[in-house]
Amino acid sequence: MADPKTPRTTVTRQRDRGRYDRDTINAIVDEALICHVGFSVNGQPYVIPTTHARVGDHLYIHGSVGSRMLKNMKQGIPVCVTITLLDGLVLARSAFHHSMNYRSAVILGVAQEVTGEDEKRSAFNALVNHVVPGRSADVRAADAQELKATSVLRLIIEEASAKVRRGPPIDAEEDYALTCWAGVLPLQLMAGHPIDDPRLEFGTPVPSAVATYRRQRPPSDID
Amino acid sequence: MADPKTPRTTVTRQRDRGRYDRDTINAIVDEALICHVGFSVNGQPYVIPTTHARVGDHLYIHGSVGSRMLKNMKQGIPVCVTITLLDGLVLARSAFHHSMNYRSAVILGVAQEVTGEDEKRSAFNALVNHVVPGRSADVRAADAQELKATSVLRLIIEEASAKVRRGPPIDAEEDYALTCWAGVLPLQLMAGHPIDDPRLEFGTPVPSAVATYRRQRPPSDID
Secondary structure: OOOOOOOOOOOOOOHHHEEOOHHHHHHHHHHOOEEEEEEEEOOEEEEEEEEOEEEOOEEEEEEEOOOHHHHHHOOOOEEEEEEEEEEEEEEOOEHHHOEEEEEEEEEEEEOEEOOOHHHHHHHHHHHHHHHOOOHHHOOEOOOHHHHHOEEEEEEEOOEEEEEEEOOOOOOOHHHHHOOOOOEEEEEEEEEOOOEEOOOOOOOOOOOHHHHOOOOOOOOOOOO | OOOOOOOOOOOOOOHHHEEOOHHHHHHHHHHOOEEEEEEEEOOEEEEEEEEOEEEOOEEEEEEEOOOHHHHHHOOOOEEEEEEEEEEEEEEOOEOOOOEEEEEEEEEEEEOEEOOOHHHHHHHHHHHHHHHOOOHHHOOEOOOHHHHHOEEEEEEEOOEEEEEEEOOOOOOOHHHHHOOOOOEEEEEEEEEOOOEEOOOOOOOOOOOHHHHOOOOOOOOOOOO
């Protein structure tokens, strides 16, 4: 892709946290289950959470054709999609130096509606498989009516940046003499035990992708 | 507060998921560690993740006086603050009926800068205690220079709505005959083991609010 770092996506505060490489941005997009989509209507910004999936440089989001967000976005207005992963609480010795460890990505652009049926079906599968790998093969695919009832939008990941904080608190030098506890409390989105649908036939096995569910995290230290 | 339900905050899709009562909105705001702030500059929306704290009807956010987001917001532009809690994956028998269980809140308004030192200090404490209850009493409070270096903004929670999905998948009637597994995989942000700061004096005890950390969730079933 083109250089994702533009004046609009350049991190200006805590510049050392800014990342502009595609791998970092993609890893954040792929790990997160949801994104927050920002758009303005009549000067009022709205921020709406929704699911997403990435295929190469394309970020797909979808929803009902009746969705206010998608109806607005289809008109070709500028949008901002932000994806945030919270990795830990950074508990310093002073109130001022408290922080969080996180990885976030900000993508700017104009979304376009996917009209081709093949791309729409691929995006559908990607959206389901983004949540649970391989799930689309286990379930009934969308029929013609369901496809028609759904809008799929494509945003090209082109102008984007990531911001990453990790590691321990950074206290003011004189505060290291204070006796309070300081450190990092790691946080992670964890899956509990799968809950069978009330109408599930008794004994239906839980797929292993669900039973051992875990969002993929990069192998690097992120605490 | 005034009726938080306005045409701009009325849930139009899946209306049965819309909630407008203050308790529901407050519980979402209080449980979440971060919010996503939306604002527009020159027609381009931006969505930025940040921490927040609620005191009564006031939602506080803060950051460096150099923050682009806060500099823009201080000018009295319309903003949207969205808070999302992900509670589970809803895995249906058809791709189309896949969903997520979540609780989200959307707050619209115009933020104002907090200039009074007392309110600024209270907001500081609320922001730290929102993350770890009681933490502000254990750490060094902000000094005059740190207060000066920080902007605090107040948004009144007035025009707001929540959206909540919970429970099992809702499949098309004919799909209940399919044999694939269906149900809910609960998700929760969980804390790991606290990691001592590398410069912490050996043997400093971990405060119990950190050692037993858990975000407060409402007692109702949210799976």
